[in-house]
Amino acid sequence: MGELAVSNRVGDELVAIGLGSCIGLAMIDRDAGVAGLAHVVLPESQGKPGPAPKFADLAVPDMIGKMVAAGANKRRLEALMIGGARMFSVGASMDIGSRNADAVRSALRDAGISLKTEEVGGNRGRTARIIIGFDVSSQLAGGERTSLMSLTAGPGSVGRREAAKAV
Amino acid sequence: MTPRYTDMQLDALRELANIASGTAATSLSQLLGRDVDLNVPKAFSLPLADAVDATGDPEEIVTGVALALEGDIEGVVLLLVKSQGAATLCGLLGVEPNTEVGDSAMGEVGNILGAAYLMALSSMTGLSLLPSTPFVVTDMLGSIVASLLAETVGHGDTALVLDSELDITGEPCAISFLLLPNAGGVNDLLAPLGLSEATA
Numbered sequence: 059m060g061e062l063a064v065s066n067r068v069g070d071e072l073v074a075i076g077l078g079s080c081i082g083l084a085m086i087d088r089d090a091g092v093a094g095l096a097h098v099v100l101p102e103s104q105g106k107p108g109p110a111p112k113f114a115d116l117a118v119p120d121m122i123g124k125m126v127a128a129g130a131n132k133r134r135l136e137a138l139m140i141g142g143a144r145m146f147s148v149g150a151s152m153d154i155g156s157r158n159a160d161a162v163r164s165a166l167r168d169a170g171i172s173l174k175t176e177e178v179g180g181n182r183g184r185t186a187r188i189i190i191g192f193d194v195s196s197q198l199a200g201g202e203r204t205s206l207m208s209l210t211a212g213p214g215s216v217g218r219r220e221a222a223k224a225v
Numbered sequence: 226m227t228p229r230y231t232d233m234q235l236d237a238l239r240e241l242a243n244i245a246s247g248t249a250a251t252s253l254s255q256l257l258g259r260d261v262d263l264n265v266p267k268a269f270s271l272p273l274a275d276a277v278d279a280t281g282d283p284e285e286i287v288t289g290v291a292l293a294l295e296g297d298i299e300g301v302v303l304l305l306v307k308s309q310g311a312a313t314l315c316g317l318l319g320v321e322p323n324t325e326v327g328d329s330a331m332g333e334v335g336n337i338l339g340a341a342y343l344m345a346l347s348s349m350t351g352l353s354l355l356p357s358t359p360f361v362v363t364d365m366l367g368s369i370v371a372s373l374l375a376e377t378v379g380h381g382d383t384a385l386v387l388d389s390e391l392d393i394t395g396e397p398c399a400i401s402f403l404l405l406p407n408a409g410g411v412n413d414l415l416a417p418l419g420l421s422e423a424t425a
Binding site: 059060061075076077078079080099100103104106107108109112143145146147154155181182183184185199200 | 273274276277283284286291360362364365366367368369370371372374375376379380382
């Protein structure tokens, strides 16, 4: 929760397991082979301290900086978001999941980054997974993986290695 | 400022959890007509990034029964049961697991245990603690716990979790019983014990 991982090594796997109301925000530069995954917990930082990836408004600029540092070109960045469910139908108070999704959309729009795909809402948890050089996928609790974006543009090999976690 | 808790405060919270979950274990035993073992509760205060993993395998499918706390402190009481344990529990209660009736029975177990736990906590601290209607959900442990922590911890970055485990003797059924108070709620629990000062 509130963590971020970026990688440019083919075969690296970035995973956020068990996203409920949280959002797995993926950012990709397909040409440069750079990808990042942030585990966003809340929509706004409201000036409070804490790790930037925890809040949608801070996560997006923070992630862009780290993607560029890893060799991505900001103009080529594409985003996907996964999660934002409402786990408790008559929840304790508010629907954090949909507020998180709205905040991520708005932060991406402000940063000029195109949101290619979203797998959000509903009442089941998801796992977000990026395998560099292979794909970005979403997996519902107890379900199969659904591939959302292929990353096999280049002639990369498809090795699998557990290298980074963004749970 | 992020509240951190001293060893003495965590000991006191663990003792509160111990007594309260002992009361809950007694009601579970009466409900099922079985012996119930109680493990020594854990009290941990962790960065949000590590809190979910401390409660179990985030990917495991579990049934969670959540009761929002109403009254003098805010927070959530959460029961977590693995799928085999939920099937056992439903079997002992004579209902089918993962059906509407099964979920309703799980909610009722949550209600009874939650009420017993909170009543004990209430009598030790003098606080008024009432559980809301239970919500039952079967999903990944990570999705359930993280969604609740997002609400209880909110903009703070330290999660306090009181974790008790109840085992039904001779059955493959362990129930994790978690109290997730919000940041202000922890101080309210500690104040009646004269340990309210959160240290930096």
